[in-house]
Amino acid sequence: MDKIIEYQSEIWLSIGQTFVMVGISILAAILVGLPLGTYLYLSRQGNLYENKILFSILDTFVNIVRSFPFLLLVVFLIPFTRYIIGTAIGTMAATVPLSIISIAYYARLVEQSLLDVPKGIIEAAISMGASKAQVIFKFLYVEARSGLIFGLTTATISFISYSTVMGIVGGGGVGDFAIRYGYQRFETELMTFTIIIMIILVQAIQITGTKLSKKLDKRS
Amino acid sequence: MIVLENVEKTFENVKAVYPLSLTIDKGEIHGIVGTSGAGKSTLIRMMNLLERPDNGTVRVGEQLLTSLSDKELRKARQNIGMIFQQFQLILNRTVAENVEMPLELVGMQKKERAKRIEECLRFVGIYDKKDAYPAQLSGGQKQRVAIARALANNPAVLLCDEPTSSLDPKTTTEVLQVLRHINETLGVTIVIVTHEMDVVKSICKHVSIMKDGQLVDSFEIEPQGLNDAEDHYIEDLKRIAVAKSNG
Numbered sequence: 001m002d003k004i005i006e007y008q009s010e011i012w013l014s015i016g017q018t019f020v021m022v023g024i025s026i027l028a029a030i031l032v033g034l035p036l037g038t039y040l041y042l043s044r045q046g047n048l049y050e051n052k053i054l055f056s057i058l059d060t061f062v063n064i065v066r067s068f069p070f071l072l073l074v075v076f077l078i079p080f081t082r083y084i085i086g087t088a089i090g091t092m093a094a095t096v097p098l099s100i101i102s103i104a105y106y107a108r109l110v111e112q113s114l115l116d117v118p119k120g121i122i123e124a125a126i127s128m129g130a131s132k133a134q135v136i137f138k139f140l141y142v143e144a145r146s147g148l149i150f151g152l153t154t155a156t157i158s159f160i161s162y163s164t165v166m167g168i169v170g171g172g173g174v175g176d177f178a179i180r181y182g183y184q185r186f187e188t189e190l191m192t193f194t195i196i197i198m199i200i201l202v203q204a205i206q207i208t209g210t211k212l213s214k215k216l217d218k219r220s
Numbered sequence: 221m222i223v224l225e226n227v228e229k230t231f232e233n234v235k236a237v238y239p240l241s242l243t244i245d246k247g248e249i250h251g252i253v254g255t256s257g258a259g260k261s262t263l264i265r266m267m268n269l270l271e272r273p274d275n276g277t278v279r280v281g282e283q284l285l286t287s288l289s290d291k292e293l294r295k296a297r298q299n300i301g302m303i304f305q306q307f308q309l310i311l312n313r314t315v316a317e318n319v320e321m322p323l324e325l326v327g328m329q330k331k332e333r334a335k336r337i338e339e340c341l342r343f344v345g346i347y348d349k350k351d352a353y354p355a356q357l358s359g360g361q362k363q364r365v366a367i368a369r370a371l372a373n374n375p376a377v378l379l380c381d382e383p384t385s386s387l388d389p390k391t392t393t394e395v396l397q398v399l400r401h402i403n404e405t406l407g408v409t410i411v412i413v414t415h416e417m418d419v420v421k422s423i424c425k426h427v428s429i430m431k432d433g434q435l436v437d438s439f440e441i442e443p444q445g446l447n448d449a450e451d452h453y454i455e456d457l458k459r460i461a462v463a464k465s466n467g
C-alpha cells in the first residue's frame with residue numbers, strides 16, 4: 001500500500017493520460033470511423049452510393065492501417081503527427097496514431113454491423129419515399145444500433161490496449177506506468193495494482209457496452 | 221391507374237422481364253400469378269421503380285415515374301404503398317413507431333401523426349399491439365402492421381409482393397380480407413403478386429399470368445366463376461406446352 005500512496009500522483013496522472021488517449025480515440029472513431037464505415041457499406045456494389053473506385057481505395061486504406069504492426073504505424077506516422085500537433089512526443093502526439101488506428105478499426109466494425117441489416121428494410125424505406133439520408137439515419141442506424149454500440153465497446157477495449165504501448169513516444173498512460181515503475185523498477189505491488197485497475201476498467205466497459213447493446217436490441 | 225408500356229429488365233445475363241405492357245385499372249384488385257422465377261417480383265417492383273426498367277415507361281396515376289427526378293420520384297412513392305413477403309418492419313421500432321415512419325418522412329406534425337397512427341392501426345385491427353415490437357407478433361399481425369404502415373400516407377395504390385406466402389392458410393384468409401376491405405372502403409387500387417392460385421381466386425377481379433418473364437394472359441374473373449382463373453391458368457399452361465413441343 002505504501003508504494004501506491006507514494007506514487008499516487010503519478011498513478012493519477014497516468015490514468016488521466018489513458019483517459020485522454022482513449023477518449024480521443026473514441027471521438028475519432030465516432031466522428032470519422034462511423035461515417036467512413038457507413039460510406040464503405042454504402043459504396044459497396046449494389047448499394048445506395050455504389051462507387052467501385054472509392055470503395056476499393058477506402059477498403060484498401062482500412063486494410064493497410066489495420067495490417068501494420070501498431071508500433072511501426074506509430075513510428076511511420078511521426079512526420080504526420082509532428083505536422084498536426086507540432087511535436088511527435090507526448091500524450092497529445094500519441095493520440096494521432098491512436099486515432100488513425102481507431103478510425104480504421106471502428107470503420108470495419110460499422111461496415112459489418114450495417115451489412116447485417118436485412119436488405120429488405122432498405123427497400124421498404126425506399127418504397128416509402130425515404131431520401132438517402134433518411135434511409136441511413138432512420139432505418140440503417142436504427143436497425144444496426146446494437147451492433148454499432150457493441151462494436152464501439154470492443155473497439156474501446158482495443159484502444160485501451162493500443163494506448164498501453166504509447167510510452168514509446170512519451171504518451172504515458174496506465175500501461176506505460178506499469179512498465180516503467182512496476183516492471184522496470186521491480187515494484188511488483190505497483191505493477192499488480194495498475195494491472196488490476198486496467199482489468200476493472202476493461203470489465204466495466206465491456207459489461208456496460210454489452211448491457212446497453214442488449215437493451216437496445218429489440219430484434220428478437 | 222398503373223400503365224406499364226414495353227417495360228423490360230435484364231439482370232446481368234438473366235432476362236427477368238421481356239418487353240411487356242400492362243394496364244391496371246383504378247380501383248381493381250389485380251393479381252399477378254406465375255411460378256417462382258417468372259419475373260413477378262421484378263414486374264411489381266417496376267411499378268414504384270424499386271427496379272428501374274431498362275426500357276419502357278411506367279405511369280402511376282397522372283405521373284410518368286420513369287421521367288421524374290429523384291426528388292419527384294420520392295414524393296410519388298409516398299402515394300404508392302408496398303408490402304412484402306417478409307414484412308420488412310423496422311424491428312427496433314414499436315408497432316406504432318413503424319406506422320409513424322412514413323408520416324415522419326413527409327414531415328407531419330407529431331399530434332397529427334398520433335391520430336393517423338391510431339386510425340391506421342384500428343383499421344387493420346391491431347391497435348392493441350401498438351406498443352409491442354415486431355418480434356413479439358405473429359406473422360399475420362406483422363403483415364397487418366406492414367399494411368397499416370403502407371396505408372399511413374393514404375396512397376392511391378398498394379403493391380403487394382407475395383403478401384401471404386409466409387402465412388398459414390387461416391392467417392392468409394384474414395390478411396386477404398383486410399386487403400379487400402381496403403379496396404372496398406378506401407378505393408385503393410391493389411396489385412398482388414403471388415404464386416398461390418387460391419389468393420387470386422379469393423380476391424382478384426383481374427388476373428395476369430406470367431411465365432419466363434412474359435405476360436402470357438390477362439383477363440377478368442367473373443364474380444360467380446371462382447374457378448375461371450384456375451381453368452384459364454391450366455389452359456394457358458397447356459397452350460404453352462403445346463407451343464413449345466411444336467418447336
Ligand SMILES: Nc1ncnc2c1ncn2[C@@H]1O[C@H](COP(=O)(O)OP(=O)(O)O)[C@@H](O)[C@H]1O
Pocket residue numbers: 231232234235236254255256257258259260261262263
Ligand atoms: N437483383 C437480381 N439480380 C440478378 N438476378 C435477379 C435479380 N432479381 C431477380 N433476378 C432473376 O430474375 C428472374 C425473375 O425473378 P423474380 O422477378 O424475383 O421472379 P418471381 O418473383 O416471379 O419469383 C429470376 O431468374 C431471378 O433469379
Ligand SMILES: [Mg+2]
Pocket residue numbers: 260261262382
Ligand atoms: Mg418473387
